[in-house]
Amino acid sequence: MSEQRKNAAAVVSSNNLKYAGAVAILLAGAGLLAGCTSKPPAAPPPQALPVTVVQLEPTDVPISGEWVGTLDGYVNAQIQPQANGYLIKQNYREGSQVSKGQVLFEIDPRPFQAALDQALGQLAQAKGQVAQAQAQLDLAQINVKRDTPLAQARAIAQSQLDNDTQQEAQQKASVQSAQASVAAADAAVANAKLNIGFTHVRSLITGVAGQATLQVGNLVNTQSILTSVSQLNPIKAYFSIGDSEYLALVQRARAGGGDLLKNASAVPLTLTLANGEAYPQKGHIAFVDRQINAQTGAIRIAASFPNPGNVLRPGQFGRVKAETQLRRNALLIPQVAIQELQGLQQAFVAGPDGKAHLVTLKLGPQVGTNWLVEDGVAPGAKVIIDNLQKLGEGTPVAPHQGPPVAPTSQATTSAGR
Structure with missing residues (x-):
């Protein structure tokens, strides 16, 4: 009986061990299943990228061409002689300052002096003819004055008085002709003196005289250009x-x-x-x-x-x-903030949500190191000017203020740049 009890106890013990093993296996499987279905821990949020920003404020910008x-x-004068002849002297230093009326060149005056002497002689001769004609006129007037009462008293023939009167008229015409000759001779003298003055070639303006195109000894005429002032x-x-x-x-x-x-x-x-x-x-x-x-x-x-x-x-x-x-109330954006992609000008701005946003700009003329913005941003926008290669749309940023934007020179818009 005792052996039967021992056998029964052994069977129970064996069954307990099998049950315990099955429970352990079940518990281990449940642990594996729980491990497969659990979520991994969440990744930490990206850190904000420190960037420098400038705030766009309206300003008056002068636009220039x-x-x-x-x-x-200011005045350019070609120096040409008004007389023909040989150059005998140059009186200025090339490239120097000359004054109005200063003699720059001299032309041989001897032919013109001879013409003046001849004109003076003709003038003297014409004046002599005037004196002679005037004397004859005076005589004719005396005869008319003397014979007029005699003819009225019939002491002389009327024909004699008529001859005296005709002679007076002829002498008046002679005097007028002689006086005209004097005027012509006087004009010839003035012209001869003028030609002598033309032998001194003067500057008509005050300025800098250029290089002489003709030298002393050259034969010049009124078409010759001697220099320029x-x-x-x-x-x-x-x-x-x-x-x-x-x-x-x-x-x-x-x-x-x-x-x-x-x-x-x-x-x-x-x-x-x-x-x-x-x-x-x-x-x-x-x-x-x-x-x-x-x-x-x-x-x-x-x-x-x-x-x-x-x-x-x-x-x-x-x-x-x-x-x-x-341009009143214009916005200026630094050149370093502008990126060009496929013909578009773009820039990053720091938004109120703490993220970078890419905006497309319409730019005007350049103003120093800045550009005038026609469209794309509003006053007060915070434009990012550094770490641009690390930025993308929506990148978290930690902005800090940079120096304000100010025009350094006038905007230039000419096509002749």
């Missing part, structure tokens, strides 16, 4: 502008209370020299052509610039700039 100009003398202070700069730019200049001048020609301060001009330096003297418009060139659509304008010391010379090139309008 710039054109290539050619300098020329240019008035350089002030000096002119010629340039051409388009029709729309011309109208903008006119409107700008009217806004200043004048017009292009009468009010020099209405449209002040600046000149940039070939070396990139700004000429210190301001200019004004001195000449506007009467019409616009139908082929080019441009009109020619001349600007006048003071030129003390004759620093500027004819033939030089420069860039003439004029303020054409003043």
Whole structure:
């Protein structure tokens, strides 16, 4: 009996072990199933990218046009002789300043002196003929005065008085003819003196004289060009502008209370020299052509610039700039913030949601290191100016304020840049 109990206890123990193993397997399977169905932990949100922004504020921006100009003398005079002959002297130094009336060249005066002496002789002869004719007229008048009462008293024949009267008339005509000869001889003398004066070739203006084209010993005539003299202070700069730019200049001048020609301060001009330096003297418009060139659509304008010391010379090139309008409440965006993609200008702005947003811009003229914005952003927008390569649409950003945008120079809109 005891053995049966032992066998039964062994069977129960074996069954308990099998049951415990099955429970363990079930628990392990449940653990595996629970592990397969649980969610992974959520990824942390991306950190905001630190960026520098500038806030766009409305400002007044002057818009200017710039054109290539050619300098020329304010007055250019070609020096030509008014007498024929040989050059015997040059009285100026080439490239030097000369004054109005200064003798630059001398022509051999001897033929003209001989002509003057001959004219003086003819004048003296004509004056002698006048004196002789006047004496004969006086005698004829005396005869008429004496014979008139005698003829009335029938003491002499009437025919004698008629002859005396006719003789008086003839002598009056002789006197008039002699006086005309004197006038002609006097004019010949004046002309001869003028020709002698022409042997001294003078400058008609004050300016800088150029190189002599003919030298001493050359035979010259009235068609010969001896040199040129240019008035350089002030000096002119010629340039051409388009029709729309011309109208903008006119409107700008009217806004200043004048017009292009009468009010020099209405449209002040600046000149940039070939070396990139700004000429210190301001200019004004001195000449506007009467019409616009139908082929080019441009009109020619001349600007006048003071030129003390004759620093500027004819033939030089420069860039003439004029303020054409003043854009009120304009927005300027830094050039570093602009990205170009497929012909579009774009920029990132920091939105109120703390994210970067890409906007498409319509840009106007450049103003120094900035661009004038026509459309695409509103006043107060915060434009991002750094870390642009790391940005994308919706990128979280941590903006901090940069220096404000300010125009550093006038906007330039000319096609002649």
